[in-house]
Amino acid sequence: MPAPAETRQRLVAAAEEVLQREGVVGLTTKSVARVAGRSEGSIYNHFADRLELILAVIDARLPEFIAVLAGLVPGRRTVAENLERVARSGIAFERSMLPLVGGLAADPVLLARFKEVMLPADKGPHRLHRGITAYLQGEKALGRLGAETDCAALALLLIGGWREAVFQELFGRPPIASRDAPRRIVRTLLPKETS
């Protein structure tokens, strides 16, 4: 009988592992329990049901998600450097989130729970978009981005670009290697004269 307090974390970690390997579809109570070295029933001592466990996985990833935004301070470094850096973190983050993100599109029931629980807590994808948009507006105010810049669209393209790069990885031989993607994305997005 292992240290009891540890179990919840083990279950979440196991769920993360299974998620990577087998996707949301393979994330069963059985597989998680097996990987965690705990009994299936044990899951229900810590989570109301399977979906809550999945949401806990998302929650566990959130600090990493916040960190993506943390480095973004208007006026510091160059805009290109900042965006490249955030794209790089975004790609790493996205890579681990993709099975979950896919799961939301693949399972309306999970999506509904996600919206119900995560959106009011502002843990949804809006927050990411909002954070990046806010940074860009900051840069615009500082004059480091042109006055005509559509910050929301720029943020959308940045996120969509890095997510697409990760998505293409799924199929092998992506048209743009993820290693190069941040630089090429940012160069394409920013007017050339931008510092």
Add this chain to the structure above:
Amino acid sequence: MPAPAETRQRLVAAAEEVLQREGVVGLTTKSVARVAGRSEGSIYNHFADRLELILAVIDARLPEFIAVLAGLVPGRRTVAENLERVARSGIAFERSMLPLVGGLAADPVLLARFKEVMLPADKGPHRLHRGITAYLQGEKALGRLGAETDCAALALLLIGGWREAVFQELFGRPPIASRDAPRRIVRTLLPKETS
């Protein structure tokens, strides 16, 4: 007993419908059979297994997918107009594909089959990216895009942008209305002087 030849189409259509409403997770033999007004067993008269039925749905969507590219002819209209138009079709197309796209990320087994069957036939997402990239290169050759343009990155951003716009719809109140997304995306992507 309806015209037998019709059954396969009904099953594919039913699968599409279920996919929209219930996602890959809800796409069961039972739900498809019910919606198609056919028996569960009849699925196996036309498809080797459930995954093959799903692949058939993708196949059924391909003409629509090709049409997205068809309008893209270098030199015709303006580049902005062309890209806006393709983004608009892309959003509509993506909206119906998202549950499938999500399904691929949510189910490695389905993904493996997809790669095995669809990639050799060049029916994967690479083709879309390649098509748009080719168009952009055509425009570059015509001098309607700058010589320094990174066509592959531009295509990636265009696709990623429209997919992100659709993805945000899932959660309600998207930061950029899908109606406006094509225009705002293209304006942000293209240097202002581009015709």
Add this chain to the structure above:
Amino acid sequence: MPAPAETRQRLVAAAEEVLQREGVVGLTTKSVARVAGRSEGSIYNHFADRLELILAVIDARLPEFIAVLAGLVPGRRTVAENLERVARSGIAFERSMLPLVGGLAADPVLLARFKEVMLPADKGPHRLHRGITAYLQGEKALGRLGAETDCAALALLLIGGWREAVFQELFGRPPIASRDAPRRIVRTLLPKETS
């Protein structure tokens, strides 16, 4: 693989058997499938869920239940003879129904389904009471029961008496042997001069 059409009946018969031996609490899908020699899943080819199977058991018993009433024709034989006979059938019927009747009191969920399904179809216990009351009123109209007879109360006591006799059997050494109960019940219920 046995004759398919037979399965539903086998399942109902198995459910009856399990019910007698193990009560509603022991009437699990597993036990029924085992006794029926069928797979658990097979139950769901014939019944929406476990409760529907239980209701089917009740339905299967209904003809026997109707027969209890069939012998009751006002004017035929003596009243005492008729009631004794019906009490005798009633006891036999009740003995097989007791686990189910108990189940209704032991499980509000089952009770709710029963009310929803059986009452509109007039398959509930009201019908039994109504049938006997109607017979007694017939006899009263014929003058074979006193004008002051409370037919509804008499029917209630008859049914309650035989059910109580069966109920006491559960605990061993019933105060009145079920063999004698019909006669003693009827003698106590009917005024002595009644023919």
Add this chain to the structure above:
Amino acid sequence: MPAPAETRQRLVAAAEEVLQREGVVGLTTKSVARVAGRSEGSIYNHFADRLELILAVIDARLPEFIAVLAGLVPGRRTVAENLERVARSGIAFERSMLPLVGGLAADPVLLARFKEVMLPADKGPHRLHRGITAYLQGEKALGRLGAETDCAALALLLIGGWREAVFQELFGRPPIASRDAPRRIVRTLLPKETS
């Protein structure tokens, strides 16, 4: 942390409450613990197992059960008045006991334990029947009931009648309102001239 001695009573009270609302089937360790505001584990500090808790509920009800008989003294008041009064108490008592009584019929395991524990202690239904029968025999000895009266059968019908009245309540719109049942039952049971 409340007064420890109180816990046992709280658990029994909680079990009673759950029993009324959810029947024996819904009387789980979890539901009882929740209603009692105690932990599941604490049940096992006071009871060997779940069945013993149920038996404790019966025990807690016994004083009320004894009181049903207490008012029955041969020679006091009229026989009809006495029986009506006992029927009235009996109905109230039965209403709260029905889920348990049903439980005994619905669960042979519980029944076996009940017989094992309660019958030797004379806490079973026999005792009720015996008590009423004894009263009736007392009245017969006093000449207030006819010499031919079958006291055991009369007691059986009285109990069966009131239990049936309660049982019919389960299904809604009982044929005889429980309010009127005692009077109508007793009038039907007793020869009219009985004082």
Add this chain to the structure above:
DNA sequence: GATGAATGAGACTTCATTCAT
């Protein structure tokens, strides 16, 4: 005495698939 986490067993149900008709 009280607790909450842990658990094996088992409950109900759904699933994809097979196959005789």
Add this chain to the structure above:
DNA sequence: GATGAATGAAGTCTCATTCAT
């Protein structure tokens, strides 16, 4: 080609009970 019944495997979840703290 079409069907519906059959099924083993698996899925989610609940249960009564144990036990270390």
